[in-house]
Amino acid sequence: MNIRPFEKSDVSKIEAFFDQMGAETRKFFNTNDVNRNFALKFVTEKNKSIIRWLAEDDGVMVGYVFLWDIDTTLPWLGIAVHDQYKGKGLGKRLIAHAHEWATANNKGGVILITAESNERGQRLYESMGYEFHGIHPSGERLYIKRFIAFEDPEREGRLPVIPGF
Numbered sequence: 104m105n106i107r108p109f110e111k112s113d114v115s116k117i118e119a120f121f122d123q124m125g126a127e128t129r130k131f132f133n134t135n136d137v138n139r140n141f142a143l144k145f146v147t148e149k150n151k152s153i154i155r156w157l158a159e160d161d162g163v164m165v166g167y168v169f170l171w172d173i174d175t176t177l178p179w180l181g182i183a184v185h186d187q188y189k190g191k192g193l194g195k196r197l198i199a200h201a202h203e204w205a206t207a208n209n210k211g212g213v214i215l216i217t218a219e220s221n222e223r224g225q226r227l228y229e230s231m232g233y234e235f236h237g238i239h240p241s242g243e244r245l246y247i248k249r250f251i252a253f254e255d256p257e258r259e260g261r262l263p264v265i266p267g268f
């Protein structure tokens with residue numbers, strides 16, 4: 104299993120990944136083909152603030168993770184795993200991969216939203232250190248992973264912890 108950035112020659116692999124999605128993944132990840140179109144856009148995309156990686160097993164795309172707004176301190180994350188590869192820890196590996204990039208590039212954390220009914224997604228995010236921060240205006244649950252612990256505000260040059268923040 105290899106996790107690597109998208110390449111121009113990956114279009115048919117990406118199409119096949121979206122084609123295999125069952126009801127759960129389509130519901131939580133690809134309503135109205137929004138994420139399929141967003142993924143395939145990478146070939147001609149001029150917006151350089153997005154980075155997409157795929158997990159490949161024997162030439163088949165089995166996972167997808169991406170960050171956007173990567174020119175800000177708090178990029179957004181999106182993720183999906185091939186139906187036959189769910190529940191085997193690949194989601195965690197993909198998120199860890201995105202976190203590695205984000206920490207290496209001095210980001211403050213990662214933000215995402217997920218549906219109220221997406222319990223599997225919430226379990227994954229919480230196990231990766233994401234904290235629930237209330238309901239986003241979209242109606243979905245908002246999660247943030249901070250890379251900075253706020254353990255020593257003096258040394259970190261930051262404000263002390265403010266209750267509620």
Ligand SMILES: CC(C)(COP(=O)(O)OP(=O)(O)OC[C@H]1O[C@@H](n2cnc3c(N)ncnc32)[C@H](O)[C@@H]1OP(=O)(O)O)[C@@H](O)C(=O)NCCC(=O)NCCS
Nearest residue numbers: 128131183184189190191192193194195217223224226227
């Ligand atoms: C959500 C998703 C990315 C998780 O990937 P995954 O590879 O299945 O997840 P992992 O195997 O790494 O498991 C991560 C956690 O979820 C838990 N989990 C696995 N299957 C679960 C299930 N059916 N219900 C609840 N939790 C589940 C695991 O136990 C693990 O938690 P733990 O470490 O506390 O035990 C994947 O299932 C998926 O693609 N879902 C559809 C698309 C989607 O929802 N994308 C996110 C939209 S916000």
